[in-house]
Every structure is written in C-alpha cells, then in structure tokens.
Amino acid sequence: MNTNTKSDGGSRARGMVLTAVRGFVLAVAVLPWTVLSLVLTLVSLALIPLGLGLVTTPWALTAVRALANTRRELAREWCGVRIPAAYQPVPAGARPWTRTAVMLRDPQTWRDLRWLPVDMTAGFLTALAPAVLVLYPLEGFALALGLWRVMTDAQGGAYWYGFVPVEDQTSAFGAGALGVLLLIVAHRFTVSSLRLHFRLTRAVLAPGETELAARVRVLTETRRDAVDSSAAELRRIERDLHDGAQARLVAMGMDLGTIEMLVDKDPEKAKHLLAQARQSSAEALSELRDLVRGIHPPVLAERGLGDAVRALALRLPVATEVAVDLPGRAEAPVESAAYFAVSEVLTNAVKHSGAERVWVDLHHTDGHLRISVTDNGRGGAVIGAGSGLAGVERRLGTFDGVLAVSSPAGGPTMVTMEIPCALS
Missing domain, CATH: 1.20.5 (Single alpha-helices involved in coiled-coils or other helix-helix interfaces)
Known part of the structure; x- marks a missing residue:
C-alpha cells in the first residue's frame, strides 16, 4: 500500500515537472514564431493593394495554419483538449490570387489571426503559469537554505518573497514555509493551469455553433443530392x-x-x-x-484510379497525357466518385472546349486526393445550374470535396478537384 502511494506520488511529481517544462516551452520557445507569423501576415495583407500581397499572403496564411494545427495537436496530446478545425480546402495548383481569395473568405482564417495576439498575451501568461507554480516555491526553499543573505545584500534591505519580507534566518524559514504551501498548490493546479491555456486556445480557434450548423446543412444537402x-x-x-x-x-x-x-x-x-x-x-x-x-468499371476495381483514368484517356479522340502519383488506393466510393468526376470533365473538354491536348494530373498530399484536368481549348467554362461541372461539384460534395475552375476567355481551362481521404 505504501509502495503504491509512493509510486503514485512520484508519478504526480514527474507529471508536474513535465507540465512545467511544456508550459515554459510554449511560453518562451513558441512566442517568437507567433510574433513572426503575425507580423508577416499583417505585412502581406497590407501589400495586397499593391499586388505583391496576392502572391505572399497564401504562404503567410499557410504558416499561420501550420502553427495553429501544431497547437491543436499539442492540446490533444498533452491535455486531451480537442480543438476542431473547419478550414475550407484550398484548390491545389490554383493561381496565388485565387488561393488568397479562398483563404481570406474562410472564417477559420480570421479565427487564426485573432488567436495570434491572444496567444501572445493571455496565452503567454497561461502557458507560463505551470513553470511559475513549480519554480517559485523552489526560490522559497533556496532562501531558507541561505540564499537570503545574498539577496538582502544585493537589495540593501529586506527581500520580499511573496508577502514575506526576508531579513534574517527566521523570516527566511517563513519564506520556506510559504514555498511549501505554494508547492502544494502547484502539485494540485499545475496540470490544470496548462489545460486552461489550451481551453483558451479552443475558445478562440474553435468554430462557433452557427458555423457548425451551416456545415451540417451543407452536408445534409450534399447527402440529399447523393440520394437523388x-x-x-x-x-x-x-x-x-x-x-x-x-x-x-x-x-x-x-x-x-x-x-x-x-x-x-x-x-x-x-x-x-x-x-x-x-x-x-x-x-x-x-x-x-x-x-x-x-x-463500376472493372479496371477501376482491379487496377485502381490511376490505371482507370489512363484507360479512359486512351478512348478520347484528343491527345491526353496522364500523370499519376498515388502511393496507395483510396476507398472504393472515393475512387468511384473521382473516376466519374474525371470522366465528366474530360467529356466536357472534348465536346465543348475545342481542345487539341488535355493534361490530367493525379496525386495525393496532405491527406487529400488532388486531380487537375487542363486543356488548351477556348476557355469560358463555368459552374452553372444544369452544367456538367455542377453535377461534378455535387458528386464531390458528397465526400466533402471541392471543385475549382479557372477558365479565362481564350483558354486554357484548368479544373481542380480535391477530396479529403487516406490511401491504403
């Protein structure tokens, strides 16, 4: 029984020290990155009217997202605090100004930007609190062991430890007693104080109920479209x-x-x-x-999405190049949706664009299957009611995917599809 009690006490002490170290790292080591991200983002946004910001803003906002996602991961691993994210996918291969527009329309982007100054102020204090709770009692012990002489000589008078004025060995023992009380408080509240930091982070970063309700509505509509x-x-x-x-x-x-x-x-x-x-x-x-x-094409079931798209390209009356970089296979419903989406886009390119060549690129990165179909046709493609692209958008929406079209008059046309998925 005593052995178990000692073991439990030792585990709690190690957990307290580990929490203090983590809080210190968050407060001191991560703070410069937070400041740098905020400064770069503000400068980049200020340069948008000059045109340069249209190119630099996606990089700055991507860095902010990476910083926020790292904090989400640490919150989950260290304190079990889950911070949801609701980023709108950014089409791969899109022009920088398109990416800038998509990211700035995303409410989660503005939550990230609001979080940066909060993390530099209140977040800094709540992250530093565990280290203060653990280290400050140690100062009281050091004063009781004789450090009070050094401190009073340096001060030229009484040295205040908390509310205790340390002037002699007796008052130094009082500082040591206060350190014991503070260590008891630290033992009880160190982990809770770091959890408070992550709860503050969640309060700023997590999407609100209104946005979650809108997300549910979109998913309901796409599910209804899928059923229809x-x-x-x-x-x-x-x-x-x-x-x-x-x-x-x-x-x-x-x-x-x-x-x-x-x-x-x-x-x-x-x-x-x-x-x-x-x-x-x-x-x-x-x-x-x-x-x-x-x-369901047999080649899709047997050989996967890459070979199925290659077989599809061979049947087209225009020259088509297919580049595939897929280290594994997605789930069958995702592959099927992607295959028929590519088929519809290629059909539109052949029928309406007057293109002589078509390029198809399939790759998987950052947990997303990304497909781009580019042709050298006349351009002018839009996502409208009754168009084939609108059907493709609904098909992808069933899997939380997105469709982006860049098709200026005179061409070229680039259709980008993105579906979140994991490969086997």
Whole structure:
C-alpha cells in the first residue's frame, strides 16, 4: 500500500515537472514564431493593394495554419483538449490570387489571426503559469537554505518573497514555509493551469455553433443530392436493362422456341434463326458489359484510379497525357466518385472546349486526393445550374470535396478537384 502511494506520488511529481517544462516551452520557445507569423501576415495583407500581397499572403496564411494545427495537436496530446478545425480546402495548383481569395473568405482564417495576439498575451501568461507554480516555491526553499543573505545584500534591505519580507534566518524559514504551501498548490493546479491555456486556445480557434450548423446543412444537402443521384442512376439501370438486354433475351427465347418447332420441319430456317439468336446473345452480352462498366468499371476495381483514368484517356479522340502519383488506393466510393468526376470533365473538354491536348494530373498530399484536368481549348467554362461541372461539384460534395475552375476567355481551362481521404 505504501509502495503504491509512493509510486503514485512520484508519478504526480514527474507529471508536474513535465507540465512545467511544456508550459515554459510554449511560453518562451513558441512566442517568437507567433510574433513572426503575425507580423508577416499583417505585412502581406497590407501589400495586397499593391499586388505583391496576392502572391505572399497564401504562404503567410499557410504558416499561420501550420502553427495553429501544431497547437491543436499539442492540446490533444498533452491535455486531451480537442480543438476542431473547419478550414475550407484550398484548390491545389490554383493561381496565388485565387488561393488568397479562398483563404481570406474562410472564417477559420480570421479565427487564426485573432488567436495570434491572444496567444501572445493571455496565452503567454497561461502557458507560463505551470513553470511559475513549480519554480517559485523552489526560490522559497533556496532562501531558507541561505540564499537570503545574498539577496538582502544585493537589495540593501529586506527581500520580499511573496508577502514575506526576508531579513534574517527566521523570516527566511517563513519564506520556506510559504514555498511549501505554494508547492502544494502547484502539485494540485499545475496540470490544470496548462489545460486552461489550451481551453483558451479552443475558445478562440474553435468554430462557433452557427458555423457548425451551416456545415451540417451543407452536408445534409450534399447527402440529399447523393440520394437523388443514386435513385436516378437506379432508374437509368432499370430502363437500360428493360429496353436493352432484357428485350434481346426475350426475343432470343422466342427464337429458340421457334427453332425447337422448325428443327425437324425446316432445318435451313432453324439454322438461320440459330445464327440470329447467337447474334442477339452477343449483343445482349455487350450491352450488359457496357452497363456494368457504367456502374463500376472493372479496371477501376482491379487496377485502381490511376490505371482507370489512363484507360479512359486512351478512348478520347484528343491527345491526353496522364500523370499519376498515388502511393496507395483510396476507398472504393472515393475512387468511384473521382473516376466519374474525371470522366465528366474530360467529356466536357472534348465536346465543348475545342481542345487539341488535355493534361490530367493525379496525386495525393496532405491527406487529400488532388486531380487537375487542363486543356488548351477556348476557355469560358463555368459552374452553372444544369452544367456538367455542377453535377461534378455535387458528386464531390458528397465526400466533402471541392471543385475549382479557372477558365479565362481564350483558354486554357484548368479544373481542380480535391477530396479529403487516406490511401491504403
């Protein structure tokens, strides 16, 4: 029993010291980075009217996001405080001014910027508190052990430790007694004081209920669109089966019945009908394969997204280059959504852009699958109601993905798709 008590006390003491060290690192070592990030961001924003800030702002805001995400990770690992983030994805490959506009429209960006001055003031004090709680009692012990003589000589009079004026050994013992009381307080509140720092961080960085409600509304709408799309797809499959393969199979069954009656009476007619039935079966099989390919291409299931897009490019009437950098495979629904999104974008490029060449790039970075489709056509593509790109946007929205289009008049057109996912 005593052994367990000593072990528990030693663990608490080590935890208290570790918390003090962590708080000191947050207050002292991280403060310069916070100040530097704030200064660079403010300078970059001030340079936007001159044009230079349009290029530098994305880099500055990315650095601020990295700093905020590091603090979120430390809050989770050190104190179990979870700080949610609601960043809007920034399209990869977009022009700097497009990235600047996207990031400045993001409410989370402005929460990050408000957090920087808070972290430099109240955040600094709450992070430094654990170190003060642990180190200040040690000063009382040092005074009791004789340091009071050095301090009083340096001061030329009484040295104040808290509310105790230290002038002689007796008052130094009083400072030591106060240090014991403060150490008891530190033992109780050191970890809580660091947790207070992270709760302050969460209060500034976490999205509000209104934004979370808006996020839920968007997800609800995309889920409803996905359900509607699925229902429409099921109706299409049913119609294709009824009007295509099913009709051919019914006709083939009728031909076989006629052949059964004619095989003895008119062998030549029976042979002709057999050839016709064989042709019908081949056509029905081809239609079924096309239907299955439209639901989920076999090459996608067997070889993955990269090879499926390459196979798709081979069937296009324009020269298409495909670059793939995917070290693994995403989940099947994500791959399927990405494949059909690329298929729709390529179809639009062939039909409407008048392009002679198309470039497709697929890669995975920072937990996102990023796909860009670029053509050298006439440009002018927009995401509008009834357009194929609007359907692609809804398809990606089901997986919390985004679509960005850069298509000035005269071209070129660049369509960027981004889906958050992990690769196996």
